[in-house]
Amino acid sequence: MIDKLIGKPLHDVVYELDPRVKLIWLISCSSVYFTDDKLLIAVITLVAAAMFIFSGAHKTIYMKAFYYIFVFLIALFLLAMTESTEIMNVIYALTIISKWLAISISSIAFFVMTKPFELMTALRSFRVPEAFVFSLGIGFRFIPIIFEAADKILMAQKARGLYSGKGFRKILRIPMVIKALIIPLIIEMLNRLWDMWLALMIRGFDLGKSRKQMKLELSASNLTVLIYSFAIMAACAANYFLIYLV
């Protein structure tokens, strides 16, 4: 169920990147905002798009949604063209779309295509309070449990005719449908929470305790993305200082 929702590829270059490298990539792609150098913008955008397309990440459900937004932006761009025939306006519109694409792709890589435990490790390495990080982890832990339980509950109620009735009668049954889902789901969640709390306590859980941190492994793909990210950040910064300050 949760796989259906995320639709993640199992072995994907972007998915396997270290979360901190992804974050640095996101920051570097965001620095495109501060430059107007067309070549630099084109490189950043094309590299971001290529990473997604060649690594297989474009097959995810999130990226499908992303394509729809992209088509919408192309439509906006065409609209801008109809209002002005000046070539500079066209190039300006293209520049804006490119910047947006680069930032969006790298944001998705960080926020969506990061394994939950890696995201937690990244947050810990940025000194985010443990109480928040651990609670987030428990939240992540509960997502598949909630989906699985909801699935089973809906099936159990469907087998007893919860969705029976037609037309207006079906609409009148909506409160009953909600009740039949919510009550067993809450009871299931409370039971699970109780079990998890016992498991936490019996293993000496202490919310304030710091957890083991994952080491930044500079594998070839991580190293390449890291060097590339610092290079484009430097290029964007240089471009910004040269044009706007000097």
Add this chain to the structure above:
Amino acid sequence: MLSVNNLSFSYPAADVTTIDKADLKIEDDETVAIVGPNGSGKSTLGYCLCGIIPHLIKGKMMGDVAVDGLNTKDHPLKDIIKNIGVIFQDPDAQFVTLRVKDEIAFGLENIDLPQEEINARLDSVIERFGLSDLLDRAPQDLSMGQKQKVALASVMAMRPKILLLDEPASTLDPRGQRKFLDAIREMKDGLTVIMLTHNFDYVRSIADRVIVIHDKTVKFDGPPDLLDRKEVLRLFGVNDGARNKSNAAPPADPLIRIEGLSYKYSRSCKLSLDDVSFAVNRGEVLGIVGPNGSGKSTLLFLMHGLLKPLRGRVLIDGKEVSKIDFPKLAVKQGILFQNPNHQIFNPTIREELSFGLKNLGLGEEEIETRIRQVSDFLNFEDLSRDPHSLSYGQRKLLSLATVLAMNPEVILLDEPELGMDVGFMDKFEKRLLKLNRSGKSFVIASHDLDLIEDVSHRVLFLEDGRVAKVGPTEQVMSEVRDYFDR
């Protein structure tokens, strides 16, 4: 190592004691099975032994429990858990992290071990339990057997002197149960093992000593050789220890036909069911067996039209299940889910029973008649009682009652034995066979090979989503037992 002196406990707001004046002494390196029916107080005793009572669950506790000389009343939980490791029934419920490696390290980090010691212990248990390929995987994505192994590794990494297992392998298939016992057997030297279970047959081969508790008191304390199934049933309060047996198989008259059924849960995973074809005859009990993850539950959901097949179809009386509306389908077939909590939502037993009947469009009088019939059959007395206050076994019976009330021709049962003791299952088998004799057909997916052997006319063996074998019970079961013994 562990002593219980004159222990009594009652939960807050409860007017009855769950444990009554229990005395117990468990020596170093002993492997003790505490066996009792549902509701006998096993889990409560387990909570007392590991300090959950009185530290996390408050109630009225009298008497003393000492773990390695530490009285649980006088010492903080943090000191007690250094000596005792606990594994609960459902490993999924006790995983608190998002990665296997973190799960194993979790307890070690909590007891303030230096990083080098944590790493050394991690390496040791990873090698011992063969977990090196699973370290970066999410615990919830593992198979049931792997989950139990990770749960065991994460407890053993803390190097406890006592290992307390609460119904440790009830969710595993027979082979998984045997492997789990083998793992315990391998490490029990120098370790005191306490197993809380309702399944005496399961612990018979490993326990040095069996303690049977029933009605809050110890009924037997001695070596397992002095007990057999009949004697355990007697101690559990079930007088008739004879095995139940189904009647002769009915003639082949297909009621349900499954044709080339295939299914998978998401695009990325492999087929859960692959080209499955068979038939269920009218008046027949068909058992479905197979290892964890072989597709037994999925098959039942597809048979009931709750999932849409990728390929193939399910026909009941010649009509495709997906094209039959609820009221017509409900009188053809009903389904009992594994967990009764997934369906109970009404404030009284009566309303719970009438929910499906109202959906069938029956009149008040007919609904009343049917409620009375199933209540008599399953011995429900107080229909105004809140179903959430019933015991797990009673809730399971209530779920069955809601299905029976709709009077379907065939009933699909998904692991009816899960969480149920031998006494309950004995009564359950008797009722099932009585219904079968009156003409009802059953399809039972189960890990309990004894149940399947007792009640089924034919058995279908599923392996990796495919039909490995289907035929008369006596023919298929010998192969099935060989498969699980391998």
